[in-house]
Amino acid sequence: MVKKFxxxxxxxxxxxxxxxxxxxxxxxxxxxPIRIQYKLVDELLTEPLQAGFSASSRNFKRAxxxxxxxxxxxxxxxxxxxxxxxxLQTKQRRLALFLIYTGKELPEFALVKEKMDVxxxxxxxxxxxx
RNA sequence: ACUACAAACCGGGCUAUCGCCUUUUCGUAAGAAGGGGAGGAAAGUCUGGACAGCAUAGGGCAAUGUACCGGUGAAGAGCCGGGUCUUUUCUGCAAAGAAGGGAACAGACAGUGCCACAGAAAAUUACAGCCUUCGUCCCCACCUUUGGUUGGGACUUGUCCAAUUAAGUUUGGAGGGUGAUGGUGAAAACGUGGGGUAAGGGCCCACGGCUUUGCCGGGCAACCGGCAGGGCGGGUAAACCUUGCAUGCUGAAAUGCCAUGUAUACCAGCGUUGAAGAGCGGCUCGUUCGAAUUCUCCCGGUACUAUCGGGAGGUACGUUGGGUGGGUAGGCAGAACGAUUUGGUCAGUAAUGGCCAAACAAGAUAAAUGAUAGCCUCCCGAUUCCGAUCGGGAUACAGAAUCCGGCUUACAGGUUUGUAGUUAUU
Numbered sequence: 001m002v003k004k005f006x007x008x009x010x011x012x013x014x015x016x017x018x019x020x021x022x023x024x025x026x027x028x029x030x031x032x033p034i035r036i037q038y039k040l041v042d043e044l045l046t047e048p049l050q051a052g053f054s055a056s057s058r059n060f061k062r063a064x065x066x067x068x069x070x071x072x073x074x075x076x077x078x079x080x081x082x083x084x085x086x087x088l089q090t091k092q093r094r095l096a097l098f099l100i101y102t103g104k105e106l107p108e109f110a111l112v113k114e115k116m117d118v119x120x121x122x123x124x125x126x127x128x129x130x
Numbered sequence: 131a132c133u134a135c136a137a138a139c140c141g142g143g144c145u146a147u148c149g150c151c152u153u154u155u156c157g158u159a160a161g162a163a164g165g166g167g168a169g170g171a172a173a174g175u176c177u178g179g180a181c182a183g184c185a186u187a188g189g190g191c192a193a194u195g196u197a198c199c200g201g202u203g204a205a206g207a208g209c210c211g212g213g214u215c216u217u218u219u220c221u222g223c224a225a226a227g228a229a230g231g232g233a234a235c236a237g238a239c240a241g242u243g244c245c246a247c248a249g250a251a252a253a254u255u256a257c258a259g260c261c262u263u264c265g266u267c268c269c270c271a272c273c274u275u276u277g278g279u280u281g282g283g284a285c286u287u288g289u290c291c292a293a294u295u296a297a298g299u300u301u302g303g304a305g306g307g308u309g310a311u312g313g314u315g316a317a318a319a320c321g322u323g324g325g326g327u328a329a330g331g332g333c334c335c336a337c338g339g340c341u342u343u344g345c346c347g348g349g350c351a352a353c354c355g356g357c358a359g360g361g362c363g364g365g366u367a368a369a370c371c372u373u374g375c376a377u378g379c380u381g382a383a384a385u386g387c388c389a390u391g392u393a394u395a396c397c398a399g400c401g402u403u404g405a406a407g408a409g410c411g412g413c414u415c416g417u418u419c420g421a422a423u424u425c426u427c428c429c430g431g432u433a434c435u436a437u438c439g440g441g442a443g444g445u446a447c448g449u450u451g452g453g454u455g456g457g458u459a460g461g462c463a464g465a466a467c468g469a470u471u472u473g474g475u476c477a478g479u480a481a482u483g484g485c486c487a488a489a490c491a492a493g494a495u496a497a498a499u500g501a502u503a504g505c506c507u508c509c510c511g512a513u514u515c516c517g518a519u520c521g522g523g524a525u526a527c528a529g530a531a532u533c534c535g536g537c538u539u540a541c542a543g544g545u546u547u548g549u550a551g552u553u554a555u556u
Contacts, residue, residue, distance in 0.1 A: 012496080019496065052496055053496085054496070062173095062528070062529090063173090063528085063529055064527095064528055064529055066529095067500095067529060068500095068529095071150095071499095071500050071501080072500090072501080074149090074150085074500080074501095075148095075149075075500065075501050075502090076501090078148085078149065078150095078501095079148080079149095079501090098496090109501065109502080
């Protein structure tokens with residue numbers, strides 16, 4: 001239980017094929033301004049949990065702003081993903097996530113953290129029920 | 131000291147906790163420790179290259195770019211210096227001088243087009259107005275003798291028509307001449323004055339302006355000055371165009387390698403008697419390439435898979451593509467030592483270059499370089515016993531994606547230097 005708050009390469013979603021599947025077949029939960037596209041993919045993944053992050057270039061024209069949002073979301077996710085990980089471990093499932101920022105203004109870290117908590121709790125409920 | 135302008139530079143720092151990418155060492159591994167981790171524009175993708183692949187006998191056309199001179203550099207639509215034209219400000223009565231700014235700065239007698247409004251007219255033409263003339267031949271004399279002048283004579287009255295008169299005398303019309311008149315415009319046919327003319331006109335002359343040719347002087351050259359000659363029928367080429375010069379196309383999602391690549395299977399056509407076709411790339415002439423593989427066995431491999439690769443034996447193969455049949459994921463190089471950076475020195479007006487010394491400075495790929503807290507420092511406001519205290523803020527433009535040189539655009543705040551002005555002091 002030493003590496004509780006990590007988020008390295010293996011924990012990030014990188015494979016194009018899975019991402020395409022995620023958007024065509026996956027389901028979504030959202031708590032404004034964060035929306036999560038998710039899918040249980042038991043046979044494709046080796047890691048229990050992989051996540052990707054994005055912000056629309058329509059809402060944020062400059063690359064600096066998009067980078068900032070992705071960094072904030074990544075930080076919030078890193079600090080609060082532990083319960084989700086644990087649930088998956090006990091159920092022996094594998095999950096792919098894609099987090100999208102749907103707001104139109106640059107947020108503060110406190111807000112992102114608060115909303116991330118809400119949306120992750122919702123996601124956890126959906127998964128345990130299914 | 132303040133303000134304005136210009137140029138150059140900087141673009142917060144440290145610590146703690148939790149994280150990310152990369153690399154080195156240790157470790158069987160899990161992991162641990164150490165090193166490195168965005169910009170002056172990383173941006174726009176506007177340019178010039180490096181590099182790579184394909185193409186390339188040569189010529190012509192087309193297309194694109196480019197356009198004062200010299201230097202610089204790998205190169206350029208870059209930079210530096212100079213020339214020409216133009217423009218602003220200041221000084222000055224003026225002549226002129228000083229300090230800047232701008233120029234796609236080859237050609238408008240090769241051709242075509244266009245020129246708002248106003249104006250008769252925006253280009254060789256029209257309209258209004260003005261004008262409507264003498265000339266040719268012969269003889270004599272003289273002179274500066276391929277000619278000119280004076281005198282005399284002949285024909286004719288610039289042309290045509292009509293009328294008229296003593297009379298080509300007058301009038302009218304046709305025709306002709308006319309950029310002097312038309313006041314408008316950004317621009318009106320080089321300007322002013324004179325001569326000349328039927329009336330006029332650079333038609334001629336003087337002065338001035340522009341342009342061009344030759345010679346002389348200066349300069350590497352663009353060009354400048356002087357003398358002599360020719361010309362002056364607007365502007366526009368960031369309108370088409372013409373001339374000179376340059377250019378093969380595609381860009382890192384290029385490209386090479388490991389691996390893989392839809393059969394070496396079945397059916398059909400054609401060919402080996404240069405077939406099918408490919409190279410071709412914008413087009414044409416022209417030119418080049420083009421048919422010995424399959425089966426069996428053995429060995430090999432980034433992973434699974436395999437019909438792959440190599441060798442031996444052995445042998446009917448090539449090609450077209452309609453149908454049947456039939457693989458996915460990924461890695462390495464390119465890609466971080468170079469037209470490199472920093473310091474010194476020398477050459478040069480400068481851009482820049484030579485030499486010497488030192489340094490190695492992000493390398494991601496659904497894409498790292500972050501979050502939180504505190505302190506320092508700085509800025510703003512309030513209080514003030516001028517020590518300070520309290521409150522607020524640190525923010526601009528903006529995020530590498532093969533790499534360099536430039537250009538352009540964005541930018542809170544600060545520093546330095548220069549110029550100008552104002553105030554104060556000496």
